[in-house]
Amino acid sequence: MKKSNLAGWKDVFIFTLTQTLKSKAFLVTYAILLVLILISMPLVTILTNRGTEDPNAPSPIEKVYVENKTTLPDMDFSLLTNQEAFQNISFVALEEDYKAVEDRIDSEEQTSVLLTISEEDSAYSLAFVKAGSGPVKDRSLEQLGSATMEQFEAFRIQALGISDEQVTLLQAPVTTAVSLTDTEGNAIEKEDTSISFNEYWLMYGILFVVLMVNTMGSTQIATSIVTEKSTRVVEYLLISVKPLALMVGKILATLIAVLVQMVSMVVMVFISNRISAGLSEGNGTSLLSTYLPKNIFENMNLVNILFCFLLIILGFIFYATLAGLAGATVSKLEELNEGLTLFTFTNIIGAYIAIGALGTLIGSGTNTFVTFTLLFPLSSPFILPGAILIGKATIPIVAAAIVLQIIFILLLFKFVAAIYETLILHTGNTIKLKELMRISKLIQKGGKVNE
C-alpha cells in the first residue's frame, strides 16, 4: 500500500461527513432516536408509578375475619398493625356462619375481608375473600396477603418450638466445592470467574449496540460506493484520488457520524435516567439503578472507556472495509443485498461467537473458548468492550486483542488495496468470493488484471 494510494482521503472524508450530517434521512432518524431515548425512561417511570400506591399508605381494609382450620393454635395477627399501612385493621376470629359473613362483606361490609387458613396434605393454605366491588382492590389484598404470610411463617415456626438460630441454619443453602490440591495436599484456590445475570445483560446490550453500529454504518458505506459506481461519479473521482483513498475517507466519515450518534445517545440515556429519577415517587431511584447494580460500573474509568471505544472503532473499520469491498463487487443498488452476503455472514458469525462466549461466561466463567473469543478479531469488538467494563478482561488480553485487530485490518487493507482498483470500475454481474480470490492471486503473481 503506497502512501500516494491514500492521497486525497481527507477531502473525501470532509465531503462525506458534511453530506452525511446534512442528509435529511440522517437528521430525521437521529432526532427520532434521541427523542425516543429521552422520553423512554420518564415514560416507563410515569407508567409504573401510576399503578403503584405508597406502600405506607393506609390500607382500605378495616376488618379481617380469621378462620383457622388448622391444628395450629389460634394466631394473633394484630402484630401486623405495627406496620403503618395496616394500623387501622382489626383482626377478629370468625365466630359466625362463614356464608353469612361472606354475604355481608359482599353487600354491606365491603371494607372487610375473610381469611381462611387451612391445612391440606402437607401444606398450609391462606385464602382471602373480598367483596366483588368496593374500596378493597386486588393490590391492597396482595399487600396484606404478603404481610400475613410472613407473620404466619413466624407463627408456624414458633409453634414447632424452633429457635431463630435453628431457622437460620435450616434455611442456609447447601453448597458443594471440588478443590484441586498440589502435591503436598494443599488446596489450590480456583477463582469464580462467572458473571452475574446483570453483567450478562450489560455485555449483551453492548454487543447488540456494536452489532447495530457495524451493520448500519457498513451498509451506509457500501450504499455510498455503489451509488458512486451506478451514477458513474466514480469515474470523475478516480482522476483525483485512488480507490483506496475513497474508501478510507468514506469509512472514517461514516465512523465519525456513527460515533457522534452513539455518544449523544449514551448522553441522552443518562439525561433520560436523571429525568426519570426526578419523576419517580418515594426515594427518587432512577430506572438504571433499579436494573443495574451500582458495582457493575466500578471498572468504568477513562482508560477503560478509551479501550472500549478503540476496540469498537477498530471493529467498525474492519467490518466497514469488508462492506466497502462488498459494495465494489456490485454495479447496481438493487444488487447490493447480494453483494453484502459475505459481509453480513462475517458480521453475524462474529456476533454469534461472542453470544456463545457470553453464555459460557455466565455458566462456567472464563475458559479457553472465552479467551479465544476475546482475542479473535471477528468477535472481540462485540464482547471485549463489555468484558472490560465489568472487569473480566485483563490488560494483556486487551492489548493482544488490539494488536491482533490491527494486524487483521492491515492484512484486509492489503487485500482490498490490491483488488479494489480493479473492482471499482467493474460493471456487470456481482463478483463472487472465488473470483475475488482469483483476482488477488493474479495481482500477487504480478499478472495482468482484468476488470
Add this chain to the structure above:
Amino acid sequence: MSLSVKNLSKSYGEKLVLDNLSFEISEPGVYALLGTNGAGKTTSLRIILGMLAKNEGDVLWKGRPLDPVRTNVGYLAEERGLYPKYSLLDQLLYFATLRNVPRHAAMDRIKHWSDRLMVDEYIFPPKTKKRAASKANRADQLSKGNQQKVQLMAALISDPELIILDEPLSGLDPVNTDLFKAIIKDEIQKEKYLILSSHQMPTIEEFCSDITILNRGRTVLQGDLNQIKKGYGRVNLFVKSDVDIASYISTFGLPIANKTPSEYHLKVRDEKQAMEFLTKLIGDNIPIIKFELREPSLHEIFIEKVGDNNEEK
C-alpha cells in the same frame, strides 16, 4: 512534445480490447479518437487517465509518466455522473477541492461557468421558503443536457492543461451543441491540449488536426487529417443540373456513390477524368448548377476503414 502514448495494450482474459495504441500530441490543439461503439476509445482514455491498469505501454506527459492526481487534467466521462441527491454547488466545490483548487478560486470559476453555460439558476437557486425550490439545486432535478453542462463545469473547474472529453456533444440539442463547441474553441485558443472522442464526424473535422481511428481495439488509420484526405485525392464529384445527365454518367462509366432528386455524388478515378466529364457537359451545352470536386469526408474515410475491417473479421 507534451503527451505521448506508446504501445498501450489491454486485454480482458483472452480478449484483446486495445492493441498497441500509440500517438503523440506535440502542440496544443485537439486530438481525435474515433471508432465504433466498443472500438476501445473509452478504454484508451481510462488507461491514459490511470483509471484502468494497462497490460503494456506508457503514457507520458511532458516526458514523465502521466499521473492524473498531480497533472492538471480535466475529464468529461462518456457516462455522465453526478450525485443525484447532493447540492450541485457542494459537488462542484468538492470536485474542485479534489483538484486542489482553492475555495475562492473555485467559487469564481463556478460563477463564471454557470453563467456561461446558463445553469446559474440551478447552482445558485433563489432563496425561497418553498420546499420545491430547495430541491432545485440537486442533480436529479436537472434535465440530461443541464447535467451534462454541470459535468463540463466539473471537468474545467481546475482550468486544466490537458482536457479529455469523451463524447462531449452526445445528447445535446443544437443550441447547447453550439455552446459546447464555442467552449471547446475557447480552450483551443487558450492553447490547451484536448483529446476528443466522438461519433460526430463533422465536429471532429471542425476541431481536429490529428486523428486515430480505432476498430476493435486496433488502430486502422492515424495521422494528420488533411494529409490523410490528400492521400485519398479529389475523387468525389458532386454534380447538379436542370436536365438529366444519367446518360453522360453512364457513357463515362462513373460509379454513383449517392443520388438525390437534383444532385449526383459520383466517384472519379482522378481530377483528369473529372475535367473530361466537365468538358463534355459544357460542350453539349448542358446547364450545370453545381460541379464540385473534393476530397472524401472524414465520415466516408471512417466508413471505408471501419467497414473494411469489420468485413475482414
